[in-house]
Amino acid sequence: MKKSKFILASKSPRRCELLKDMGVKFDIAVSDINENQVPKDLPPQLYVQELALLKGTSIGSGCGKGHYVIAADTVVVYNGEIIGKPVDDADARRMLKMLSGNTHQVYTGFSVTDTTDGKTASGYEVTEVHFRELDDGEIESYIASRAPFDKAGGYGIQGRAGLFVDGIDGDYFNVVGLPLCALNELMKKEFNISL
Amino acid sequence: MKKSKFILASKSPRRCELLKDMGVKFDIAVSDINENQVPKDLPPQLYVQELALLKGTSIGSGCGKGHYVIAADTVVVYNGEIIGKPVDDADARRMLKMLSGNTHQVYTGFSVTDTTDGKTASGYEVTEVHFRELDDGEIESYIASRAPFDKAGGYGIQGRAGLFVDGIDGDYFNVVGLPLCALNELMKKEFNISL
Numbered sequence: 001m002k003k004s005k006f007i008l009a010s011k012s013p014r015r016c017e018l019l020k021d022m023g024v025k026f027d028i029a030v031s032d033i034n035e036n037q038v039p040k041d042l043p044p045q046l047y048v049q050e051l052a053l054l055k056g057t058s059i060g061s062g063c064g065k066g067h068y069v070i071a072a073d074t075v076v077v078y079n080g081e082i083i084g085k086p087v088d089d090a091d092a093r094r095m096l097k098m099l100s101g102n103t104h105q106v107y108t109g110f111s112v113t114d115t116t117d118g119k120t121a122s123g124y125e126v127t128e129v130h131f132r133e134l135d136d137g138e139i140e141s142y143i144a145s146r147a148p149f150d151k152a153g154g155y156g157i158q159g160r161a162g163l164f165v166d167g168i169d170g171d172y173f174n175v176v177g178l179p180l181c182a183l184n185e186l187m188k189k190e191f192n193i194s195l
Numbered sequence: 196m197k198k199s200k201f202i203l204a205s206k207s208p209r210r211c212e213l214l215k216d217m218g219v220k221f222d223i224a225v226s227d228i229n230e231n232q233v234p235k236d237l238p239p240q241l242y243v244q245e246l247a248l249l250k251g252t253s254i255g256s257g258c259g260k261g262h263y264v265i266a267a268d269t270v271v272v273y274n275g276e277i278i279g280k281p282v283d284d285a286d287a288r289r290m291l292k293m294l295s296g297n298t299h300q301v302y303t304g305f306s307v308t309d310t311t312d313g314k315t316a317s318g319y320e321v322t323e324v325h326f327r328e329l330d331d332g333e334i335e336s337y338i339a340s341r342a343p344f345d346k347a348g349g350y351g352i353q354g355r356a357g358l359f360v361d362g363i364d365g366d367y368f369n370v371v372g373l374p375l376c377a378l379n380e381l382m383k384k385e386f387n388i389s390l
Contacts, residue, residue, distance in 0.1 A: 022355055023340075132376060145218075160217055162368055163390060166376045172367035173357055181327060181361045195358060 003027050006195075007115075009059040009071035014158060015178045022180060024195050031058040031071070040082055047082065048073045048109025049122045057120060060113035068193065069113040074177045076153030078104040086154040092143050095154035100134040100164075104153065106175045110183050114191060121190040125179035127170030129157070134164055198222050201390075202310075204254040204266035209353060210373045217375060219390050226253040226266070235277055240319045242277060243268045243304025248317050255308035255315070263388065264308040269372045271348025273299040281349045287338050290349035295329040295359075299348065301370045305378050309386060316385040320374035322365030324352070329359055 006026035008015060019026055031054075038050045056071030063069065076083040078098060086092035106129055111122040142161065148154035155161035157175045173180045184195045201221035203210060214221055226249075233245045251266030258264060271278040273293055281287035301324055306317040337356065343349035350356035352370045368375045379390045 018357075021353060022357060132380070157367075158216060162213075162217060162375050163379050164376070165366070167365050168367060169364045170362045171360070172352075172363060180357050181359070184358050185327070 003063065003067055005066075005068060005193075007059065007063055007067050007069045009055045009069050010177075012072075012177055014156065014176050015072060018173055018176055018178050018180060019195075022195060026070070029059045029063065029069070031055040033058050044075055044077045044082055044105070044107040045109070045124045045126065048075055048107045049111070049124050050109070052109040052111040053120065053122050056111040056113045056122075060115045060118070060120070063115045065116040067115045068187070068191065069115060070110065070178075070183065071113075072108055072110040072178050074106060074108040074152050074174075076104055076106055078102070078153075083153050085150060085152055086148050089143050092148040092154045093139060096134060096139045096142065096148070099131045099153065099155070100139075101131060103128055103130045105129070106153070108174050108177060108179050110179065110186070112183070112187055112191060119191070121186055123182055123186050125171050125174040125182045127168055127172070127174045129165055129175060130167045131164050132166045138164075198258065198262055200261075200263060200388075202254065202258055202262050202264045204250045204264050205372075207372055209351065209371050210267060213368055213371055213373050213375060214390075217390060221265070224254045224258065224264070226250045228253050239270055239272045239277055239300070239302040240304070240321065243270055243302045244306070244317045244319050245304070247304040247306040248315065251306040251308045251317075252315060255310045255313070258310045260311040262310045263382070263386065264310060265305065265373075265378065266308075267303055267305040267373050269301060269303040269347050269369075271299055271301055273297070273348075278348045280345060280347055281343050284338050287343040287349045288334060291329060291334045291337065291343070294326045294348065294350070295334075296326060298323055298325045300324070301348070303369045303372060303374050305374065305381070307378070307382055307386060314386070316381055318377055318381045320366050320369040320377045322363055322367070322369045324360055324370060325362045326359050327361045333359075 011030045051073035060069040109124040113120040246268035255264040304319040308315040
């Protein structure tokens with residue numbers, strides 16, 4: 001099978017949508033790394049880059065030559081602590097109450113691997129996100145929609161939780177899961193290609 | 196025909212998509228006002244609210260009771276001047292070169308009209324948008340895609356031009372054309388309803 005120039009090492013439907021919206025053609029390959037091998041007490045900008053590098057290089061080695069593998073990892077950080085995906089309703093409730101009325105950070109690490117020579121480069125982007133005050137009714141209704149459960153920090157800005165966010169400072173697409181502008185700049189600088 | 200609770204007074208596919216993504220049910224009714232009746236030398240926050248009010252009330256009067264009409268108008272402002280939609284390739288080129296490497300503002304005015312008693316309220320949101328430096332090749336390729344031609348300022352952040360934007364300060368959805376959070380807050384405060 002002839003593969004596209006770009007291979008996205010992610011099964012996130014949100015990252016796929018972003019690239020599609022940009023008119024980028026790509027294939028998808030999902031890595032099977034153990035995320036626990038990266039210590040959660042690393043500074044967030046290193047943690048997300050490490051994971052992006054692990055995902056990208058684990059895919060890159062099996063793709064054949066002539067491709068660029070794009071990988072990414074996104075976390076929510078509140079008060080200096082990495083917030084993962086909620087494990088149950090109570091966990092989602094705790095996260096949303098914590099973020100309500102406050103500012104948090106979203107970090108996405110990204111990596112690009114040239115499968116011809118194995119050259120790999122990485123970067124990260126951080127965006128400040130401010131939630132207005134949420135009331136219990138909207139938190140419960142959002143949890144009941146099951147939307148929090150595959151998402152870092154328990155929310156997805158591109159869906160119903162867009163109503164929770166009254167402002168951001170930085171790259172919006174970074175919050176969705178892939179900082180397109182920074183990724184494209186890295187590609188131009190390090191690989192002389194662009195999305 | 197039974198109409199939805201909400202009526203969107205806009206034919207913008209981007210505003211429709213935003214409301215759909217939020218899970219809001221609505222019908223569409225497009226107003227036929229003459230936009231030139233609002234002077235372009237008004238301050239942008241008044242200009243966009245005036246247009247939103249005109250669009251909303253012109254629709255509201257023909258809808259029958261029991262609905263809320265949502266209307267909006269979005270402009271791009273650079274150096275204090277309102278930038279409209281490009282009229283031809285040269286105009287789009289001029290706009291994109293002007294925005295390249297600089298910060299501009301996106302203003303969206305919005306209005307809500309209760310068709311039962313005619314009560315109307317309006318508000319606006321402003322977001323700062325920063326473009327990285329664009330090169331001539333990407334400007335020409337973006338113009339060739341025809342994407343600039345139905346959009347204020349000659350670009351749409353949710354498409355390929357997402358790659359032009361390295362950061363925003365404020366509400367992303369406002370840049371797309373409808374500031375969901377501010378709109379929802381206005382609905383709660385003035386009409387005791389929400390999206």
